[in-house]
Amino acid sequence: MPLGQRAGDKSDSRYCGVEVLDFPAGEELPAVLSHSLSSAFDFLLAPLVDPDYRPSPGAVLPVAASDLVLGPSQWSSHIVGKISEWIDLDSEDEQLRLDSEVTLKQEIAWASHLSLQACVLPPPKRSSCANYARVVNHILQGLTNMHLWLRIPLEKSEPMDEDHDEAKSSSIMSDTVDSWEWWNSFRLLCEHSSQLCVALDVLSTLPSMNSLGRWFGEPVRAAIIQTNAFLTNARGYPCLSKRHQKLLTGFFNHSVQVIISGKSNHNVSQVGVLSGDENHTEDTAVRHALSPYLDYIAYIYQRMDPLPEQERFEINYRDFLQSPLQPLMDNLEAQTYETFEKDTVKYTQYQRAIAKALVDRVSDDEVSTTKTVLMVVGAGRGPLVRASLQAAEETGRKLKVYAVEKNPNAVITLHSLIKLEGWESLVTIISSDMRCWDAPEKADILVSELLGSFGDNELSPECLDGAQRFLKPDGISIPSSYTSFIEPITASKLHNDIKAHKDIAHFETAYVVKLHRVARLAPTQSVFTFDHPNPSPNANNQRYTKLKFEIPADTGSCLVHGFAGYFDAVLYKDVHLGIEPNTATPNMFSWFPIFFPLRKPIHVPLKSPIEVHFWRCCAATKVWYEWAVTAPSPSPIHNSNGRSYWVGL
Ligand SMILES: C[S@@+](CC[C@H](N)C(=O)[O-])C[C@H]1O[C@@H](n2cnc3c(N)ncnc32)[C@H](O)[C@@H]1O
Structure with a gap:
């Protein structure tokens, strides 16, 4: 059951899972699943194979449950496989290495057979993990849909300044860990496979915000929050530190789903954590021991501001690569102009700038005798013409406008706009490239919006170099x-x-x-x-x-x-x-x-x-x-x- 309603959020971070710590054999797995689902968890992170198993010739893999005990959609929607934690592919012990390789491959093969969406790989046991990465890389090459989430503890520790001298002498320096480095070397060895992701173990202490920030550029799919990372509030309920809360909302915003893991340290499972009614009794038998933690996670999720409307509109564009427009070489389409024209903020800024320029150009004494020549170069379908005329009205200045546009399709719309608005005596439309137009007079103000995301990348400099021929020597360019x-x-x-x-x-x-x-x-x-x-x-x-x-x-x-x-x-x-x-x-x-x-x-x-x-x-x-x-x-x-x-x- 999703963590709650957050308008506009359709991402995976709405779902919260729970890690199964013991090995659920046989009929136990469906029972554990149904208990967890009825306690509002959405999925299990569960071992697939008996952790005591070591491969031997002809042995049948001691799986947690036959593929028949759950339906195909239950396996794929509600189970994330947890690969046996004992595997150690970089051990000095050759037998352990070989057993680990066989087991890892068998477990992944079983998980693929079940059509699981993902399996969590145990954390590397040491910083040098080339053999582990090599085996995972082999596996990745044969995987079709399933993702592998490498479990990484979220830690980065440096010796504290005051410990520094002591550390030098006591070799604590060598204890400096930055688990991001483990992830980095692992994914480099696996050639940045897009099916290799991260599951971060969130512990009771956190690295600095800058250090944590690095993970937002990484493929983090799950944050496994340990119960001992929770504090206890005044009423005895689990809660998180401010920094943990901030991290958690960062994860929610980045579609990272939460998994709760560990033993319950808060014996309050019979009471709704946020109900405020501590005498309220529910059926304690059906409450999951980790329900109070889930309630708190849901509370943090529900407390987040709804996604702003614009953000909701742009959600499908997130991290979607687009080629920049080439408005000089190509002619923009109606739909593109339509999108521009919806951005009222942009035109309001232009109107403010034009109004200020008009006032500077024509003093109050001159308003009745002076007409300012303003040219909109690259007028499109006319929004900057409108902004210019509104600025003139607002400031009481007289204006003569030229609207120069090289896209013949936009010029058609410009003509109908001028007619519709009755601006024929105020605006002259010029269907031409500004770089070669022979202007009949010079402009006081040149208004353009030829800007790309990188400013000059739609060739505003080249176009305006051409247009400034017809700007008076003391004329104003907007933008300047x-x-x-x-x-x-x-x-x-x-x-x-x-x-x-x-x-x-x-x-x-x-x-x-x-x-x-x-x-x-x-x-x-x-x-x-x-x-x-x-x-x-x-x-x-x-x-x-x-x-x-x-x-x-x-x-x-x-x-x-x-x-x-x-x-x-x-x-x-x-x-x-x-x-x-x-x-x-x-x-x-x-x-x-x-x-x-x-x-x-x-x-x-x-x-x-x-x-x-x-x-x-x-x-x-x-x-x-x-x-x-x-x-x-x-x-x-x-x-x-x-x-x-x-x-x-
Ligand atoms: C980014 S659009 C802006 C359109 C409009 N001013 C607006 O804000 O909606 C740039 C416009 O400049 C036009 N344009 C680009 N280079 C031009 C040039 N050299 N001469 C005339 N028009 C040009 C394009 O065809 C396009 O209509």
């Missing part, structure tokens, strides 16, 4: 500048989706994507800025920037799959518009971030800066980006000479 930003991210899903194309070209392409399952590793830094108008006769739009990112020390080491890109535009003076996370315009949805992938993810050891280079390159017919990492280890130059991805002029 825009800047791109990047930040390094872990994004294993995006990496795997790109890898599925099995070519280099897809790793040398920038994508527009609503980033969701990502870990943002360092604060954003600016990349390229363009100012308009640009009076310099030698101006060119090629750029090169080298950036150095420092990962916060408490993060630990990490893996960079690429760079998330954003923009911020100054429309006029203090009116800006953008998607850079720290300054993003609230409730604006016209742009998703851009993602520049790396062909081979880069491991960044603790305290090692990332050095990245970005180039904006221009030729007669196209503009493109190249990018490369030079530290902590070099990557190839991506998209050399624009061979895989470019924007047509």
Whole structure:
């Protein structure tokens, strides 16, 4: 039974499972399942094979239950297989290694036979786990649908400062663990298989938030919360620390489902934990011993804010890679214009900027005698024309508008809009590319919105260079500048989706994507800025920037799959518009971030800066980006000479 109602959430994180600690043999498994389901758990993490079993020739696998004791849909919807914990594929003991390999393969084969959705693999017993990874890698190559969740304890410990000297002498230093490293080496050995995921054991202590944040870019499918991670509230009920609660809501937001594990430490199972009515008695016999923990998890889930409407609308776009638009080379479709036009926030910002520019341009004394010439270049179906006329009305300024648009289909709509609104005497429509239009007069204000997710990536600089010929020497461009930003991210899903194309070209392409399952590793830094108008006769739009990112020390080491890109535009003076996370315009949805992938993810050891280079390159017919990492280890130059991805002029 889902944890509760959270409007818009259709993800797996609505479901909560329970780990079965003892081996449920024979008819016990259906009984345990029905008891757990009737106590509102959704699934079991259960051993499939007797843990005392060791392979021997001709032995029949002592499975927990015949495939007949549960129906096929019960096996696949309600059972996650728990692989025997004794297996140790990197043991010094050769017999144990060999037995482990045979058993692991037998158990997975049995789980596949049952059509389970997933099996949890026991945690690596040591940091060096190459043989374990080798066997899992073999298995993964033969799996069709089932996923393997490698169980990893969520821990990262460093010696405390005050312990440092003591630690040096007592060799505690060698106890430093960062379990993310185990996961990282395991998945690297398994070539980033998309069927290899993580189940995190959440313990009573937690690493720093930066360190935890790394997991949001990893394929974490389950958080196994140990009962001893729970505290006890004043009334004797289980609850979690503030940091655990924050982590849990992070997991819910990232579709990670919870599994409760361990023995009950709170003997309150007969009372609804949130009912507030402690005298209320239920049928204690049917309550699961871990029900109070489930009640608390459900309470945390139900307490979360509903997903905002826009977020619900965009849910299917999460981590979905899209090619950026090419509005210069291609003609946009009606549907695309329709989406733009729904974003009222964007047009409100433009209207504010235009109103300020009009007031600066024409003083109150001049309003009756002066008419401002405003040109909307790239007018589309007319929303910026409307914003301009509204700004004129708001400020009492007289306006003459030219609407320049090169897409003949949008021009048809523009004509009907002007007629419909009765703007014929105010607006002149020009069906032309702004770069070659011979304007009959010069403009006081040039308004455009030719911005991509990375600011200049839809070739606003090249278009506006062409248009500024018809801007008066003291004229105003709205926007007056825009800047791109990047930040390094872990994004294993995006990496795997790109890898599925099995070519280099897809790793040398920038994508527009609503980033969701990502870990943002360092604060954003600016990349390229363009100012308009640009009076310099030698101006060119090629750029090169080298950036150095420092990962916060408490993060630990990490893996960079690429760079998330954003923009911020100054429309006029203090009116800006953008998607850079720290300054993003609230409730604006016209742009998703851009993602520049790396062909081979880069491991960044603790305290090692990332050095990245970005180039904006221009030729007669196209503009493109190249990018490369030079530290902590070099990557190839991506998209050399624009061979895989470019924007047509
Ligand atoms: C991102 S859309 C914005 C449309 C509209 N201003 C809006 O906000 O909904 C950019 C528009 O500029 C037009 N455009 C791009 N480059 C152009 C050029 N060189 N000359 C004229 N129009 C151009 C495209 O056809 C498209 O309609």
